[in-house]
Amino acid sequence: MTETFNPQLLTGKVAFVAGASSGINLRIAQRYAAAGAKVMVISRSEEKIAAAAASVSDDAIGMACDVRDYAKVAEALAHCHDRFGEIDIVLSGAAGNFLSPALGMSANAFKTVVDIDLLGTFNVLHASFQHLRKPGASLVSITAGQAVRPMMYQIHACAAKAGVNQVTKCLAMEWGPAGVRVNAVSPGPIGDTEGMARLAPNEDFVKSSKARIPLRDWGTKDDIADACLWLASDASRYVTGAIINVDGGSELGDAGGDALNPPKR
Numbered sequence: 099m100t101e102t103f104n105p106q107l108l109t110g111k112v113a114f115v116a117g118a119s120s121g122i123n124l125r126i127a128q129r130y131a132a133a134g135a136k137v138m139v140i141s142r143s144e145e146k147i148a149a150a151a152a153s154v155s156d157d158a159i160g161m162a163c164d165v166r167d168y169a170k171v172a173e174a175l176a177h178c179h180d181r182f183g184e185i186d187i188v189l190s191g192a193a194g195n196f197l198s199p200a201l202g203m204s205a206n207a208f209k210t211v212v213d214i215d216l217l218g219t220f221n222v223l224h225a226s227f228q229h230l231r232k233p234g235a236s237l238v239s240i241t242a243g244q245a246v247r248p249m250m251y252q253i254h255a256c257a258a259k260a261g262v263n264q265v266t267k268c269l270a271m272e273w274g275p276a277g278v279r280v281n282a283v284s285p286g287p288i289g290d291t292e293g294m295a296r297l298a299p300n301e302d303f304v305k306s307s308k309a310r311i312p313l314r315d316w317g318t319k320d321d322i323a324d325a326c327l328w329l330a331s332d333a334s335r336y337v338t339g340a341i342i343n344v345d346g347g348s349e350l351g352d353a354g355g356d357a358l359n360p361p362k363r
């Protein structure tokens with residue numbers, strides 16, 4: 099039997115999205131609202147968060163909150179619960195990154211990225227537990243290929259995102275019996291984002307990057323939002339502890355060359 103696709107996958111649900119003042123996480127928050135969820139967004143930026151919330155939906159709420167501060171995160175989650183009721187969806191996406199050789203990086207620089215990406219993810223997911231709908235809640239973190247593939251000049255992000263993958267899997271094991279699912283989405287290179295603007299210095303780099311990806315292109319914010327919509331919805335009800343690559347096949351390795359039209363030997 100063919101079911102009609104229901105775009106309102108999240109009707110009646112409540113979503114909390116961290117790191118959502120711009121970029122991929124803002125697009126995810128907008129997608130959740132468009133699919134029927136009530137949404138709260140948080141971000142470190144006092145200046146940007148009100149406009150971000152307004153762009154999500156008429157009734158979305160926003161609060162300035164640094165994910166490194168457990169007490170503030172807990173306060174924001176409590177506010178979301180008070181306003182909208184039990185939380186069905188938590189998206190942990192706050193991240194920081196810059197390119198630097200390890201020897202050019204102070205211990206504080208390393209710690210800063212680990213604190214935002216890894217400790218921040220722990221804080222958001224850990225503090226959310228008491229406010230979640232149980233059973234039924236779905237938690238989604240944004241990780242990266244750096245978690246499994248070491249990269250030059252990103253020792254901090256590689257270490258932090260590897261930790262995010264393990265936090266995801268450990269919580270999936272511990273919280274599964276409560277009916278709480280915990281997954282992560284691993285974006286490949288995504289165009290039109292601050293992250294890639296920092297990592298891709300010029301057009302030649304972009305061209306050669308695309309030429310080595312199996313699907314021969316960078317992804318879009320919508321690609322990530324769609325995966326996060328699926329993971330947040332009951333359409334993925336039996337999925338937990340998964341790291342879903344949305345990366346055009348990037349993690350498989352260098353796919354340069356043309357195997358479909360190989361040179362004659």
Ligand code: HXC
Pocket residue numbers: 193194195196197198202203204205206207208210211242244255256259292293294296
């Ligand atoms: C070397 C640097 C540096 C650089 C900062 N530091 N930039 N070291 N090279 N380019 C050092 C500082 O000197 C300082 O160390 C320490 O890092 C903390 O810097 P602050 O500016 O005080 O920290 P903070 O204001 O918290 O800023 C955090 C940040 C910054 C990560 C450093 O870049 C930021 O706010 N980023 C948020 C936006 C962002 O990164 N967007 C991209 C996200 S997308 P000392 O020793 O001097 O005190 C993304 C995708 C991830 O991250 C994909 C891959 C994982």
